[in-house]
Amino acid sequence: MFSGHNYIGFTASAKGRNKIKSFSTILGDHLPEEFTSASEEEIKQATEKAKTAFERYKKISAEEKAVFLETIADEIIGIGDALIQRAMLETGLPEARLTGERGRTVTQLKMFASILREGSWVEAVIDPAQPHRKPLPRADIRKMLLPLGPVAVFGASNFPFAFSTAGGDTASALAAGCPVIVKAHSAHLGTNELVANAIIAAANKCNMPDGVFSSLIGEGATLGQALAKSPHIKAIGFTGSYKAGTALYKTSVNERDAPIPVYAEMSSINPVLVLPGKLENDLVKTVAHLAASISLGAGQFCTNPGLLFVINDGVTDEFIKSLSEQLAAMPQAAMLSPVICKTYYEGRKKIVQEKGVKTILLGEDAGSSYKGSAALMEVNAPDFIANNELQNEIFGPTSLIVKCIDGSELFEALQSLHGQLTGSVFGTTGDMNLFSDCIEVLTEKVGRLIYNSVPTGVEVCHAMVHGGPFPATTDARTTSVGAEAIKRFVRPVCFQDCPEEALPEALKEHNPLGIMRKVDGNYTRAGIGETM
């Protein structure tokens, strides 16, 4: 069923010497299929094919690209249950979750198809010529977003579909007009092969250029670095660890003739303010909500709430006790990989030894069966503020409660926070007023601010921001989820006094695409000099 090969564009290829096997934390053993690491030569071929493919792919119409994305979605669904079963084996994630995630992946592909058809995403801006302007005439200047070129995508272990081979980075890069080279995640190589097959099949059906997509197998330190250094790669989409993400980022700046954008989503502990009025009024529901979020998917979400800020008052002890009991009662779930499982238990062991950290709950070490047990710790705000180590992500079902004596200590603690994907506020209207300065500080630290809900669960929509200040990501100016993700893989280019026949469709005089444009600073779908 699995060939174990790389895709160098349309060509299946397996010339490397290293073989890799996926590990199943459910079976507690390696899966039998062997996958072949890409050789240096194969990596080079893939980047060269991507560069050549770009010359044709960037000129393909929005409609054709939309159909390509939709065909990928259809092909993925077409794999059927075999895809879900393989992903279950490779990730340990349950069937319902994976079925849902496949649905999200398909939704993302279709969302970008519809964005391409609507067309306004290219941000066309036109300042028509003013030949009679004094003292100097104004030239005709027209701007739009154009694709950067081939993009290297590094998939995530915890989202084998939605953030991997045909995930958000791939979908948005292909939508933007950029060929994609995926570095298959070593934890789900079979899943990658099935999805890569689907993309290649779709590319063939849709007559896309050879090289519009490649899938390469290998380790981050070799394959990853080779891609980051390739002159043909023009941007990187990455989801994973702080260490790997910053390594790619630094390579892209320090070891290339021309640096490229690196969109690495890395490390976030997603602070939650659990405010006093809310606990007073709504303790039971708040605890249930948080316990479910902390333990969801064995805590293996980039939006897992790893930090809970409370004001130490009459109900705090009850809150902590209740949360601890609910977490203890949660069933242990399989973790994604032996490395993630080991790192989780090591992280727990380390943090409980930090100054001032008190253990509330420390579920048994189920590392031998690759399962994650919940943990809950607490620390006082001054110890939290003094110790950066307490802000390291511990990827798994655990959270650290930070006890503050009052709002001003909370304010100070929040000021010491590193950048985050999300921040959540559980509070009544009274809380919101009382702690408005704290909420303001939190807003500066995050990409998404959530009121009275947990951070897990990221909606794929137009307004979503799944990003945030470093170290949550390497580029807070962007999002990796939602419609705006396409903007990561483009740059603006303006055309001055360009003849009508040489202009891109989006910038032509009569607006043949009917897109929203800004003309002389005003939004309009009319052609130049026309009214709607």
Added chain:
Amino acid sequence: MFSGHNYIGFTASAKGRNKIKSFSTILGDHLPEEFTSASEEEIKQATEKAKTAFERYKKISAEEKAVFLETIADEIIGIGDALIQRAMLETGLPEARLTGERGRTVTQLKMFASILREGSWVEAVIDPAQPHRKPLPRADIRKMLLPLGPVAVFGASNFPFAFSTAGGDTASALAAGCPVIVKAHSAHLGTNELVANAIIAAANKCNMPDGVFSSLIGEGATLGQALAKSPHIKAIGFTGSYKAGTALYKTSVNERDAPIPVYAEMSSINPVLVLPGKLENDLVKTVAHLAASISLGAGQFCTNPGLLFVINDGVTDEFIKSLSEQLAAMPQAAMLSPVICKTYYEGRKKIVQEKGVKTILLGEDAGSSYKGSAALMEVNAPDFIANNELQNEIFGPTSLIVKCIDGSELFEALQSLHGQLTGSVFGTTGDMNLFSDCIEVLTEKVGRLIYNSVPTGVEVCHAMVHGGPFPATTDARTTSVGAEAIKRFVRPVCFQDCPEEALPEALKEHNPLGIMRKVDGNYTRAGIGETM
């Protein structure tokens, strides 16, 4: 008339030990006034004040910020002729040019004021809640752009107004809601002080927070690096040399806990395709156009056309001869500073010794009087392609002609080009068709593509892109001129289920600002659930 002090917010301060004087290339001597370098402590104070000011400034209304920008413009005009006279002494630029540049600076400030009043630049996107959606309800998610925080601005020697103290970077950062710390350019310290005075006066009149603007004096290696490393600085706007720009860029990535965006505009040689049909039909006008552009302002423009590609045919020799004659006839003009003048003549000396480079015109070395004389060189395409040194910017009135035997050699030469701010095409309709593949390659290398005109002269408008792939800039995804420059100093933040009263004005239900928003993916100025 000049105090020589720094501005730490509203406080004039001069505690450093080093004194600097501006040099006048017109007088051939240092100007008498002493300016005091900022001490380490003063630099720290300025960044702390900027951080504190940000907390208030980010909440100030768009209208108040607009009035602030307009008041800066008025205060600059209010300085009167003294500003022009001082800038003439310090830069050697002629009066008419400086008067025009002052007008542009004022225009820029007013343009950002009008962008703030219109308000749609914040890119508000709203996906209203869908409480009845199956299988899961959708939360209410609303996104907009928010300011990054204090910005350090490094002014340019060649635009003492429009790219310096109150130039485009300062105007766009202040408009975005970010306090600004300007590193005064050492070549025009008096000009900086006059403009800084104007900004401080405007800030006081408009009741802006102390620290919304600071002006610091010092060298790039000390002051510049200190600003790039400061935890309070959240972005950098820079215009200057490749060496200084990349130094700031690498510091921002490698020597900070949290990297920040660096928008450095550095090195561009602005290739021009001079196509055969155009020369056949319109040689005289084309030559006049190019000669004027190459020698404009002693060639000291980032958009100076430093590279002319021709197809070697019957009229090429006439073109070269005529261009050389016209350049030789251009009057020598004062250069901006002794360093720039020295670097120019060194650059010329170096390039004429490179393999295959033939000197067409080498104006006398007028370095002793700090004047720039024109130069023209030629090289064959294969030698150009083989030698990266030929793509180094030589800042001054010189250009290198690259002779190609045919379109395919031209295509190859263009493929070897580094990133550029601009690319220009002089061609007839026939040329455009014949060389369409070359124009396509050129488009990939530039931020602005110009048809039948020279690259010098950058319009301040909505559609302008003054940016381009590395090494033209460190971030091709942005522009430093025009309306979109404001986007460099913001990041998107989304609010999930945020109570109406806590939402920013731009995201409120009934759209009180009347801005263009995207609601459920559709552009509208209507409130949620309303129709216009």
